[in-house]
Each structure stands twice: as C-alpha cells, then as structure tokens.
Amino acid sequence: MFPTGFVWGAATSAYQIEGSISADGRGTSIWDTFCRQDGRIVGGDHAEVAIDHYNRYAEDVRLMADLGLTAYRFSVSWPRIQPLGSGAHNTKGLDFYKRLVDELLSYGIDPWLTLYHWDLPQALEDAGGWPARDTSKRFADFAALVHAELGDRVRNWSTVNEPWCAAFLGYASGEHAPGRREPAAAIRAAHHLNLAHGLAARAMRAQNADSQIGGCVNLYAISPATGSEGDADAARRIDGLQNRFFLDALLKGEYPEDVLKDLGAVTDLGFIEDGDLATIAAPLDMLLINYYSRFTVSGAPGGAQSASAAPTDSGSPWVGSEHVGFVNGGRPVTGMGWEIDGSGLREVLDRLVADYPRLPLYISENGAAFDDVVAEDGTVHDPERAAYIDTHLRVCHDAIEAGIPLRGYFAWSLMDNFEWAWGYGKRFGLVYVDYETQIRTMKSSALWYADAIRHGGLLGPAE
Numbered sequence: 001m002f003p004t005g006f007v008w009g010a011a012t013s014a015y016q017i018e019g020s021i022s023a024d025g026r027g028t029s030i031w032d033t034f035c036r037q038d039g040r041i042v043g044g045d046h047a048e049v050a051i052d053h054y055n056r057y058a059e060d061v062r063l064m065a066d067l068g069l070t071a072y073r074f075s076v077s078w079p080r081i082q083p084l085g086s087g088a089h090n091t092k093g094l095d096f097y098k099r100l101v102d103e104l105l106s107y108g109i110d111p112w113l114t115l116y117h118w119d120l121p122q123a124l125e126d127a128g129g130w131p132a133r134d135t136s137k138r139f140a141d142f143a144a145l146v147h148a149e150l151g152d153r154v155r156n157w158s159t160v161n162e163p164w165c166a167a168f169l170g171y172a173s174g175e176h177a178p179g180r181r182e183p184a185a186a187i188r189a190a191h192h193l194n195l196a197h198g199l200a201a202r203a204m205r206a207q208n209a210d211s212q213i214g215g216c217v218n219l220y221a222i223s224p225a226t227g228s229e230g231d232a233d234a235a236r237r238i239d240g241l242q243n244r245f246f247l248d249a250l251l252k253g254e255y256p257e258d259v260l261k262d263l264g265a266v267t268d269l270g271f272i273e274d275g276d277l278a279t280i281a282a283p284l285d286m287l288l289i290n291y292y293s294r295f296t297v298s299g300a301p302g303g304a305q306s307a308s309a310a311p312t313d314s315g316s317p318w319v320g321s322e323h324v325g326f327v328n329g330g331r332p333v334t335g336m337g338w339e340i341d342g343s344g345l346r347e348v349l350d351r352l353v354a355d356y357p358r359l360p361l362y363i364s365e366n367g368a369a370f371d372d373v374v375a376e377d378g379t380v381h382d383p384e385r386a387a388y389i390d391t392h393l394r395v396c397h398d399a400i401e402a403g404i405p406l407r408g409y410f411a412w413s414l415m416d417n418f419e420w421a422w423g424y425g426k427r428f429g430l431v432y433v434d435y436e437t438q439i440r441t442m443k444s445s446a447l448w449y450a451d452a453i454r455h456g457g458l459l460g461p462a463e
C-alpha cells in the first residue's frame, strides 16, 4: 500500500499527442521543421495529426477518469501560445489549455503543467536557438505569461523537461530537433536551458508564492563495465554529463569541476556569466525525475555502441567524452533496447537524498515501449509493460518505506504517441491508439494500473 495522498499519474507531451499543428494560429516549432527534413524520423513519420488530442482532449480526459488517475502531467506548446516565441499571446492557443485544465478539474484530476517539452518556436531557433542566451529570457517571459493565465487553476508547474535531451540530442548528436551537430553549441544550450529554468522559476514565484514549482531531469544509474580505471573514468564522465551537470546546477548552484574540466577542451565556457548559477539554483518545491534505465559504460577505445543509440544517422551526444562506449549490461530490454533495471531507480533516489538538499520527489516519467499486438477481439494484452511498471512501483514503495520523500509516480505514457525520431513505431501507452481511426483502447496494463490506483497499492505481480 502507498501512503494516502500518493500521486497516481500518467504523462504526455504536447508535440507527441496534439496534432493540429496549423490550427488556431499556432506558429511553427522546430519539430515541425525537423520532421519535414529527409532522414530525420524513422519512416518519414510526422506529427501533423499525431493522436489528434487537440480535438479529442475531452475523450482523453474521460479515459484518465476511467483509469482513476489523480494527476495528469502534460506540456503546453510554446508556438501555440506565442507563435513566434515572444510578444502577445495567441488567445485561441491559450484557450485550448484552459479548456483542457477545466476538463481535468471537473473530474478531480490534478493538472501538472510542463512549460517546455522540446517544441521551441522556429522563430527562436532562427535567432540562434538554445545556444543563444536570449532564448532563456524569452522562455522566462513565456513562463510568466502562461503562469499568469493558468496559475489560478494549475498548482503544479515544471519548467524544462529533460534539459539533457534538449541540449545534447538537439545540438550535439542531432538526433532531435533542431538537428544541429555542434558540440560547443550544445554545451551553451545546456547552460541556457538551466538558466531558462531558473529565470522561469523566479518569474512564476514572484506571481504566486503558492504555486509548486519544480525542475525535471532525466537521470540514469550508471555502472562501469569493469573495475578498470578507464571504465571508472567513463562512468564518472557520463554521470557528470547526464546527471550532475543538471543536478548540481539546479540544486547546489554550481557546475561539477570535473565536468567543466572535461568540457574545457571543447569550449572556454565564457558564456557562463556571474550570477547565472545563483539564478539557476532558484528555490524549488519539488524535483521531477524521469527514469528509464541504467547505462553500463566502458572507457576502452572502440567500446560497443548503446542499443539505445539514435535510430537515424547522428553524431555523439557525449560532448568531450565521445570515446566512451556503452556496453550490454546483460539485463532484459524493452522494445527500445533499454535495459530494465528497477534497482537503478533506487540508486538514483538514494543519491539524491545523500548528495543534495532534501526536496519532495516525483517520478514524472517511467514506462516502456513494447511491440503491442491487437488480438482478434480487439484487446491488447501487454503483461511486459505492467511488469515494468510494477517493478518500478515496488522500488518506489520501498524507497518511501526507507524514508525517501517520494510523493508520486507518473507512467509514461498515458497513450501511444509520436516517439520523436522513432516516429509511431514505438508504443509507450497504457492506452493503445489505432493511428488510422484514432480509436483508443485500454491495454491490459491500463486495467492493471487502474486496479492498483483503486486499491492504493500493488496487488501482486503483474499478469
């Protein structure tokens, strides 16, 4: 049994579900542009329709209510609200989120709003994108605008979803929009995403001290492949880039010295201005953690590439540590090739408690893609997905028993959707979506999760 008040949620993001990319005055985002370029997305998929959530949001909220979710984490599309990324808001775009939030509240589902889940207005990319400092200021203005309009009905806010991905997949490996492969620019982007977070948190706090404000990071457990010095160094480097560069900045107001040293060969870091780190470390009410897997890394030259590497032609996201190899840790994998490791989640939580100021923690994403099969009777039986969630929820439960301030869990994802460079081939949903008809069907994992929520705990191993 989980404590009373434990948040039982599911998550999505705007670009992955909404579609209607030209409706009601929405501007162009970097993902619209990226999807139109050859070879960027598996199968040439795009999100012009996605799962049509923009038109079907009421039906989707109904599904959430049927599941018994107590909270729903979603993101707002910046170009829907500010088509060019600055200036006056587009009323019709903003009204969509007011309708969505009101619908959620009418069922007693708590809206958890993420301000940025990767769909930067193209106009801001044209002006330099995240490597340009001004983008952080534009984001703070955007945050203030959305918070002023929705802060009366949304209590839980997070700023940037997974700044690591936005910076290093967007600007170093080029696997994500805008698809640039400029390692030095990626480091600037990472700093400006952190700065954007801090400026936005401060702007929202100034408007309403009651809002609960958090940052959202994707953390990995990381192991060296062997006991060798080279592998230990590889683990230190990847942990530094993936985890500590963001955690130390947000929660301690500093960048880790060893990471700055590793990056020194790529850039002089002159873009980090006095006072930036104090801004980035704006006080937070909570930390949102996206957890999926563990990396096992090797410092040996020519180490094998990760099974989770990009599906499309791309460079390395590991700026300054490109030599590190990602090796098979020998665990069962999901449909993404990501190793399933609940113990890694516990490691991540333990380290947060040991090394950082104590904050309420939430698992804001956790879940798995598998190749779902629709049976003749129309049902989808996906015991592997339920088992994945069950495993991680058990870890959450034990962590809470051990005194870790973990307050909630959001499954990724509520519904199958546009999985970025992988297109529609990878299904993460609790709810199956037929992309031709847009019909939604709860998978057996959804029914299992609904039971757990109703019960307030886990009923035994998932089937």
Ligand code: FCB
Residues within 6 Å of the ligand: 013, 016, 161, 162, 165, 218, 290, 365, 412, 419, 420, 428
């Ligand atoms: C996370 C993203 C989310 C989804 C899952 C599978 O990195 O935040 O949008 O793609 O991975």
